[in-house]
Amino acid sequence: MSGWAFIGEADFAAVTVAAQQYPDNAERAINEVLHNEAGPVVYRGINPLIHASGRTFKGHKTSAKASDWPEYRTNENLAVTVAAKGNYQYLYFPDDGSNTNRHAGNQQFFKRGAESVIPRIVERCVQAITSEWS
Template structure:
């Protein structure tokens, strides 16, 4: 997935990182791994489409999840150095408890392309960058 950032925001972030040569990496990782993951997950969850299917029907109880992804813990996050990955829990869509089907509307398979993760990322990234700025400024102020 590709997202865009304002170049001025990136320059401001770079200047703040330079002011914390020995601490910026830790602050960035902590911010991304807590607030960043939560922000992106909540923005994606808000945009996940909810079908009209009755998930309490016997077939669903036998073959799949009885919860809609929007109402369940649908994601798994992986913390990476200066980043993170957020993906659907469970892998293949035919596995019980899996929300792997969430990728299909984004790619336009089976339904009209909805791009809910792309739209959610577009909303979450500026908020995550603002959190990074705030934490870096807070840390700079605390060290001086």
Template sequence: MTVRFEFDYKELSALEDKLRKLPDNVEKIINDVLHKTGIELVTDSIIERMPLSDKKKKHAKTSKPFRSEKFNLGFEIKPKRQFYYLVFPNDALGTSLGKNEQEFMEIGLERSINKIVEEINAKADEKLKEELK
């Protein structure tokens, strides 16, 4: 199970005018936010929603279970190899069979999108103010 954040044109429509006014490479501003703040926000939001079993063992929730792949205007968050079992409670498989799907990864991503877009707006505003000086 992975979650992938990519910009869709519809999501960018609110930023479009502001970004056109920036003379520098807008992709760099967006990528900086996505690859630093965005990955951190989404990962933290996913971990916050993850289940924690009563078993006496190393739990994914407390063990930095994810890795990320960065690409232009997006990123993907995946469980590390030793935590591939995270798909089971998320999809109600394995020992979670018959229980409700938890979809902690998808919900964690959804809950982070507005914060990521706000951060891009803030960085674009900063850059515009610098250019107007």
């Protein structure tokens, strides 16, 4: 998929303050949240923005909106990647701006969906960092 979603300056400041107060716990806590919780949260932010194709002919698979399309990659430090698996990689085309005669591109639903849930993920990261010390 195209596009990246990054933590904004204000949200990054909240994580930085928590990490400075509890440096021994910060990296592990953030990785646990990102690797175990963030992927499904990002999926729930992206999926409502996907438009169903409306195609119903025999042999047509269900649209991505009604399917389990995400693949989570959690082997990165302080990051999580949400990508479309197998048959749903066509989601790349409307997201990156490519288009055909029938489909409009540049919808950016991956980026918009991910950015909409960043505050929730940041809040959960800060909670995880400070939870052992509270």
